[in-house]
Amino acid sequence: MISVPKQSEVHPSERRIILKNADNPDYDVSIDCYERHGGYEVMKQAFSSRKPEELCQEVLDSEVRGRGGAGFPAGMKWKFLDRKSGKPIYLICNADESEPGTFKDRQIMHKDPHQLIEGMMISAYAIQAAEAFIYIREEMPLGAQILEEAIAEARAKGYVGDNILGSDYSCDLIVHRGAAAYICGEETGLIESLEGKRAYPRIKPPYFPAALGLYMCPTIVNNVETLCNVKHIAEMGGKEYAKIGRPGNTGTRIWCLSGHVKNPGYYELENGKFTYGDLIYKIGGGLREGRTLQAVIPGGSSAKVWRAGERFSGKLRSGEAFDWAIDDVPLDFDGPMAAGSMSGSGAVIVVDDSVDIVEVLANINAFYAHESCGQCTPCREGSLWMKKITTRMVNGGAREEDADLLASIGDQIAGRTICAHGEACAWPTQSFVAKFRDKFTEKAKEDPEKASKRPFRLV
């Protein structure tokens, strides 16, 4: 059995459902341990006494939103499945956790793999999947190994494979390893990759996976955390689950806090019950001594940046007016969106005043240029162009017109590509330039010699 070190202190503010057992000192990844803690009981109950359509309805009632980044309601996604085609249905767990700043799924797979397997098998039964896959990124070889061993244990006990738990339902579960391409996190890119091709995303419509997915068959692609939630939704009932968090933002969410904070880590919190200020200062311990906040990236590096001190005002969907500082923005799906950004994959990156903000964007641009799949010209050429400009800027070659040029390139990418990678690479540039224009302008006046000697070098 593989042993994984326990990492995180549980903060008193947390309400751990998905990570309930993950960091307990006496908890391990074996099926015996999982069963001792009540594991697979929900699945047994579901298979013995509940119809698949009832489980689908529970997920719909739960209003659970996908934890991968887009935040689309999972029950609605399941409802879109094309069941009339008569083709086999596939379930895919998206474990290609590649958004910079995000590291929650690693914790689940490394520390509680059977929870994912149980969530997946309940989900597979609910949608009547013919086969299920876990697409895991190659940067997590230990996770793949843990899952392989856990699936073998589950198969031996009749939870996976033929005639599951004595029923007439059969479904195999396969761990499939990616090879370090960020675009595989995009569901249609992932499907192409799983089919054995380059991960070029497909155009939606018509290739919505629920209708035309893996092998052109109806397919559901859900994130690791989302599929784990299905187990808890089946256990407590959709309507009961929906009481956790707040309307439209139900359940808990694992937030990943990193960057310049005292206590980086993952924290499972009830949706909408906390703010970004709570996460960064009360839970994350705040900034390092003597430092002040420069920026917050609220939902993974592709999310639009917030500049310290800015305020957001407007009206929520409910009609309620708001006027927030960064610290006041609700920590859920809708809060950051109302504040002009997104919660994305739940990854909050804090940047203090010790670094050059142009270098931060240069680092982000280097990532997205490297990860563009190359299929669409605006993304392939534009991301590289933006990277070249920001790299030149930090290497001492900044020009006065760079800010406008960067903004213009970003504008020409966003909305003009097959998949959301166009936005993922354009939004950081657009928002950094808009929020920190003065810093970009100052850069052009900087002594090039000073730039090349900077000890903190991001590119």
Next chain:
Amino acid sequence: MAFELSTEILEYIDKLIPRYPEKRSAIMMILHAIQKEKGFLSLEAQEWVAEKLELTPIQVREVVTFYPFYREKPIGKRHIRVCRTLSCALNGSYAVCDRFKEAFDTELDEISPDGRVTVEFAECLASCGTAPVVMVDDKLYENLNDEQVEAICNKIKEETPANPKAGNTDVS
């Protein structure tokens, strides 16, 4: 010499392919297995995979050249991947990378002169809360500081004999 694989891998591949609804889907897992045994994916290896999966060689090559973790040339005996993405960079990963390069007197993406390592940057190793992080082969090292980097370098030198002529490959 004809391209050959160990019996163990051949058995693994033969069990793997029927698990997928379409055999082409097995390509990435097969490439991983061959790369692990051979150190890299030669043209002969790619042609072998094409024949095995009834694909054209270019269909295999498209996959090999698209995904960053597949490689077509040998690397050092040990593979050091330093995360360079934002949270790690904010916490000093570029300096960590420099220390590895200095310790093995090598340049990025090259086999070190002693044949022991290849140092590369990786794009986000998904452990941003414990930045900076490094993967040595399949093992992740987290929350690195100078002393830990030095300890890792010493461990590699202790465990891996210098051999300037060969990287992690059976092709000599």
